[in-house]
Amino acid sequence: MKIDVLTLFPAMFAGPLDESIIKRARADGLLDLAIHSLRDYTHDRHRTVDDKPFGGGPGMLLKPEPIFEAVEQIARDHTRVLLLTPAGRPFSQAVARELARQPHLLLICGSYEGFDERVREALADDELSIGDYVLTNGALPAMVVIDAVTRLLPGVLGDDESSHDESFSHGLLEYPQYTRPADFRGMKVPEVLLSGNHAEIEKWRLEQAKKRTTERRPGLTNGQRGDGVLG
Numbered sequence: 001m002k003i004d005v006l007t008l009f010p011a012m013f014a015g016p017l018d019e020s021i022i023k024r025a026r027a028d029g030l031l032d033l034a035i036h037s038l039r040d041y042t043h044d045r046h047r048t049v050d051d052k053p054f055g056g057g058p059g060m061l062l063k064p065e066p067i068f069e070a071v072e073q074i075a076r077d078h079t080r081v082l083l084l085t086p087a088g089r090p091f092s093q094a095v096a097r098e099l100a101r102q103p104h105l106l107l108i109c110g111s112y113e114g115f116d117e118r119v120r121e122a123l124a125d126d127e128l129s130i131g132d133y134v135l136t137n138g139a140l141p142a143m144v145v146i147d148a149v150t151r152l153l154p155g156v157l158g159d160d161e162s163s164h165d166e167s168f169s170h171g172l173l174e175y176p177q178y179t180r181p182a183d184f185r186g187m188k189v190p191e192v193l194l195s196g197n198h199a200e201i202e203k204w205r206l207e208q209a210k211k212r213t214t215e216r217r218p219g220l221t222n223g224q225r226g227d228g229v230l231g
Helices: 020-027 064-074 092-099 118-121 138-148 198-216
Strands: 001-009 032-037 079-090 102-107 125-130
Touching: 001 064, 001 138, 020 032, 020 118, 020 138, 032 064, 032 102, 064 102, 064 118, 079 092, 079 138
Parallel strands: 001 032, 001 102, 079 102, 079 125
Antiparallel strands: none
16 A cells, blocks of 8 residues: 655654554565655745635635645556545545555644635545644644554554454454453453453453443444544
8 A cells, every 4th residue: 555644743653653554565565665855846945835815814815826736746547546624524434445445545733723615615525534633743643643544454463353342343342351460460361361261251241342342432332433532
C-alpha cells in the first residue's frame, strides 16, 4: 500500500512512524509512506498557506491553491483522498478495514480553522474524524489512521490472525488476557484458561468479551457504531 500525507508539520511524523510495526512494514516494502509539506506547493515569498475567511470570523483558513496543486501532483486515478477534520465521519475499525483494501491513500491534515470549502467539494473522497475533541492540527489523526490501517495489511503483523481477535474486530471489546505467573500476589488466573479445554476457553472468552462490552461500551451491544469514535 502507498500512503501520502500532506501536512504543515512534517517533522511531527518522524518519530512515531519510524518505530515498531510501521517501521517494519516500511522496511519490508509492505507500506510506501511519504510525508509532504504543504508549503512546498506555494509560490509566494512567504510560502503562504492560509488567509482570512470571507465574511469575517476568527482564525484563518487553509487556502485552496496549494492543496489543489499538491493533490494534482500526488494523486493518481486510484487514489483515495481523505481530509482529517472534526467534521468527518467517525474513524473506526470497520473504516480502517475499508481503507486497508485501497492501493493508495492521500491524507490531508487540517490546520487553523479548517479548509476552504472548495477543497471538500472538489478534492475529497472522504472526511475522517478520530474523536469528539479538538486537536491543534490533523497530524496526530493522520498517524492514528496510518497505524490502524497498516496493521491490517497482509503480512504486517506476521500472524494475520492477530488482528482478527482484537477489540472491535467483531463488534466487541477484547476479553481479559493473562500470562505467567498463574498466581501473582494472590491474584490467580481463571482456572478455565489453565484447563487446556479449548472449547471451554473460547466459550469463556466470548462471555467475558460480551460482559466487558456491556459494562464499558453498552452502545456496541445496542447496535450502535462502537468500533471507533470521532477526531
